[in-house]
Amino acid sequence: MRIEKFQYISELKNYVGQQVELKGWVSTKRDSKGLVFIVLRDGSGFAQCVIDINKAGEAVFEETKRLTLESSLSLTGNVVQDEKQIGGYEVQVATLQVISIASEYPIAKKEHGIDFLIENRHLWLRSKKQWAIMRVRNKIIFAIHSYFQKNNFLQLDAPIFTGNAVEGTTTLFETDFFSKPAYLSQSGQLYGEALAMAHGKIYTFGPTFRAEKSKTRRHLSEFWMIEPEMAFYDLDMNMELIEDFIKNVVNDVMADCKEELEVLERDLTYLQNAVTKKFPRIHYDDAVKIIRGEKDVDGKNSIKTLEDDVADLKTKKTLLEKEITERETKINSGALKQGEINFNRNKIDTIKNEIKELDEKLTNIPQWLASAKKFEWGGDLGASDETILTRLFDCPVMVYNWPAQVKAFYMKRDPKDERYVKGVDVLAPEGYGEIVGGAEREDNLDFLIERIKHEGLPMEVFEWYLDLRRFGSVPHAGFGLGLERIVMWITGIQHIREAIPFPRFYGRLEP
């Protein structure tokens, strides 16, 4: 049922040559003597609306001139096709009604620092790029649900309050649960296993909490995780499912979010590869050799590639520095108009920021290289090791069979070699790193008890979990997908904080 009597910008294509009524906010505004150009946004999209004093009349024109950025209004007008415009359509305004005049809007077109933007997150969400990211996030969520629903999974949720840590490694948020200490869930995994024993194939989709004081661009204190769990699945089936699942999600986004990806200026090559190419499956031992530079991939050596990257970055930096000098000479020559001087100053500002980014990389990469060269078998891959490894591939890669000592107690040990557990991590390309962690679960009661003891975890809180092995234990497997991580990779953004509407991380509780 259609409730609104007005139209949305996304529907303009159906109304060419006709009158529409739009309601929205002023995104940008440019004045002329007898003309005002407004880019209106209404949530569904952006469209330029032109107020011509000769067509709309003086009263409407005067009203229009009062409008400030982000003022709200409704208008009626005729839709014309105009290839030059965003979205391809323009509205020639006949009548206009101001709903509310906005105060001075803090977010300008000029670049802002991340801290200022996060401080104004409630407003930042209105800008075009953020609008696109949130729409992609929505599509990813929908694609996840539709994939699992189509494949006969049930969505069933795990509790958020829990009595104890699942893995015993990470710091948890402690809360008060009727005078008893309780922790905010860091994973629904164990509950997922119980649900899989009841329903065969299930997935949980909920918030998870980690109290680590992380200050990186890929960590949040509160994030959303999708955790499927399947009875009668082994590691190979798990990996097959993960790959098919990711391919479907990426494919859905590429099909339905063309405009958003364009707004984000996303390079689609790697996303397309993720749909069409088979994900390489790399044994942990091989991953170690590749990271150390002892084994090449398609003739490419990890250490050498990174060293080449450093050289490239240095060249880029010199070029940018040269550009700054050139622009400064131009400005000082006195031959430029005021406007051109401003333009060049702005450019210099942005170039300086780019150089800062390059400098950060240039200080980090040598450290990463040093740690990669002395990487020892048995360790977990650090974020930098993931970057080094994925740098050699052009689609997501799966690293499987991990040393037992670095993985959680519930992972099934490999019967062929007990040093390993049947875990798998999926690493996204382009430096994004781990987006999925999964495993076949330990289904042997005695082994499981032994592992819990070995980790020094309190046995009593796992009694219900052990029941799953006492009453009809079966091979089963599952994985966890970090929603914001995959949003980050698909949209190509540099900060996980932009991948969620209101990010929560160390030091940030508002807005």
Added chain:
RNA sequence: UCCUCCUUAGCUCAGUUGGUUAGAGCAUUUGACUGUUAAUCAAAGGGUCGCUGGUUCAAGUCCAGCAGGGGGAGCCA
């Protein structure tokens, strides 16, 4: 917790070896101009230079401590 960088106008930044009344662009306001798409012109308002203490005739600039922030490590999705 550790390493590293940063904190000057509403925003993004400059401020030279310490030296009179602290600068620019954007944004805002006023006026002129203009089918515009981050490059028109002119003028105006706007700052106890993160906080505390020290060195000095003199501190935005040097030193120490504290606070806040960016990036990275660890931990992980």
